[in-house]
Amino acid sequence: xxxxxxxxxxxxxxxxxxxxxxxxxxxxxxxxxxxxxxxxxxxxxxxxxxxxxxxxxxxxxxxxxxxxxxxxxxxxxxxxxxxxxxxxxxxxxxxxxxxxxxxxxxxxxxxxxxxxxxxxxxxxxxxxxxxxxxxxxxxxxxxxxxxxxxxxxxxxxxxxxxxxxxxxxxxxxxxxxxxxxxxxxxxxxxxxxxxxxxxxxxxxxxxxxxxxxxxxxxxxxxxxxxxxxxxxxxxxxxxxxxxxxxxxxxxxxxxxxxxxxxxxxxxx
Amino acid sequence: xxxxxxxxxxxxxxxxxxxxxxxxxxxxxxxxxxxxxxxxxxxxxxxxxxxxxxxxxxxxxxxxxxxxxxxxxxxxxxxxxxxxxxxxxxxxxxxxxxxxxxxxxxxxxxxxxxxxxxxxxxxxxxxxxxxxxxxxxxxxxxxxxxxxxxxxxxxxxxxxxxxxxxxxxxxxxxxxxxxxxxxxxxxxxxxxxxxxxxxxxxxxxxxxxxxxxxxxxxxxxxxxxxxxxxxxxxxxxxxxxxxxxxxxxxxxxxxxxxxxxxxx
Numbered sequence: 001x002x003x004x005x006x007x008x009x010x011x012x013x014x015x016x017x018x019x020x021x022x023x024x025x026x027x028x029x030x031x032x033x034x035x036x037x038x039x040x041x042x043x044x045x046x047x048x049x050x051x052x053x054x055x056x057x058x059x060x061x062x063x064x065x066x067x068x069x070x071x072x073x074x075x076x077x078x079x080x081x082x083x084x085x086x087x088x089x090x091x092x093x094x095x096x097x098x099x100x101x102x103x104x105x106x107x108x109x110x111x112x113x114x115x116x117x118x119x120x121x122x123x124x125x126x127x128x129x130x131x132x133x134x135x136x137x138x139x140x141x142x143x144x145x146x147x148x149x150x151x152x153x154x155x156x157x158x159x160x161x162x163x164x165x166x167x168x169x170x171x172x173x174x175x176x177x178x179x180x181x182x183x184x185x186x187x188x189x190x191x192x193x194x195x196x197x198x199x200x201x202x203x204x205x206x207x208x209x210x211x212x213x214x215x216x217x218x219x220x221x222x223x224x225x226x227x228x229x230x231x232x233x234x235x236x237x238x239x240x241x242x243x244x245x246x247x248x249x250x251x252x253x254x255x256x257x258x259x260x261x262x263x264x265x266x267x268x
Numbered sequence: 269x270x271x272x273x274x275x276x277x278x279x280x281x282x283x284x285x286x287x288x289x290x291x292x293x294x295x296x297x298x299x300x301x302x303x304x305x306x307x308x309x310x311x312x313x314x315x316x317x318x319x320x321x322x323x324x325x326x327x328x329x330x331x332x333x334x335x336x337x338x339x340x341x342x343x344x345x346x347x348x349x350x351x352x353x354x355x356x357x358x359x360x361x362x363x364x365x366x367x368x369x370x371x372x373x374x375x376x377x378x379x380x381x382x383x384x385x386x387x388x389x390x391x392x393x394x395x396x397x398x399x400x401x402x403x404x405x406x407x408x409x410x411x412x413x414x415x416x417x418x419x420x421x422x423x424x425x426x427x428x429x430x431x432x433x434x435x436x437x438x439x440x441x442x443x444x445x446x447x448x449x450x451x452x453x454x455x456x457x458x459x460x461x462x463x464x465x466x467x468x469x470x471x472x473x474x475x476x477x478x479x480x481x482x483x484x485x486x487x488x489x490x491x492x493x494x495x496x497x498x499x500x501x502x503x504x505x506x507x508x509x510x511x512x513x514x515x516x517x518x519x520x521x522x523x524x525x526x527x528x529x530x531x532x
Contacts, residue, residue: 191325
């Protein structure tokens, strides 16, 4: 509890996240078999499902077993995905091999069994000319590259964040990643969480070579300058061979931006 | 599950396992940070689990450029073999409904590892104290039955206060009494499981409020040190100004980045 300046007593949020714990205990006591069944059904609905490209049915073997690869690149967020599509996936022919479908209470789609392809949240591609490269089973000689963005206010530094020149790139790598990174490493006490952290944690624990390139920006929607901030990544040993035509990539990127801008302009 | 850093599984038999409960003010976690940093404990493995929110960052205990680039995740195990001490550090909060599963997995690992005892460092909301508690020391302890025989005498000689029982349902007058630890996260669950699974476990906690909890963490490690003597206690010389506990480099900027000069 905390007292405010206006004399009211309010429940102060606990940064250790323990508010739910008492709720949980009560739930355990009051739960009927029907409640438990509803909770299990909800848990099943929230499961992440991997679907094959042609069949759109659940894959029977893991994607990496079906398409073993030496390079796995994952882009999270609109700017990272735009970079990947324009600069890496514009060369060669990339074939869609599967997708991951998921649902939780925050999704706006209602029907989970018949999600259309445009609603897939994660699509896996592989390079037809060099199937050992995968654009989504821990292989010891596999290298994973993760690209994502964060708002610059998440970045902790002794100077004020308003004085930083955004966007800028930072990296975090696992112990088994031997190459020099394309930018400086993320300094303590900064951390990364959610999906990029989950992937990197997995790679660190199971000794897979992996690197996360994190772009700190002050524009979270699709933005040309933010996407171009990922460019140093193109000189890395693993991605260098995939980059073919940078001017063409820039054109593709500009087209992506214009399409997006038109859609988001409510006045025309 | 426990995944070792190296190729072989380290032998934890006979060791004391120190761990935090993610609780109010994060005091347990800060205390474990102090212990790992002061004793320069080395990482021996990860407690890989889907029960905690994922997070990564560079080595929080870095002392120089060379050791600052080792990646750390949300649950890691450190050891000080000479002191037969093992520390589990938890760096993020539980995913909803997963705390019970985590307790079960953790305690099965503890049993399999044959640890001599488990010490849980925790905290509880200071505003929940009753009048007696307000007037006494803010530190409390709890022992599971297997521990009671071995450490009761030592605890009594230290004049420690056991965590009092309070009404299970405060609104009802003739409610039963039980141990309640508001704001303690999984502390109560760990204690209950420790009792039922006969695990030698000690809970040490402090009544705190959220804020700058570094002094609370220092207090809690000193409390632990009275019993376990992890480091030599401060000498009696009042002019000795050096703090025996070393704060890790990751404790910088705990309250955010620098301020924009234009603010003033």
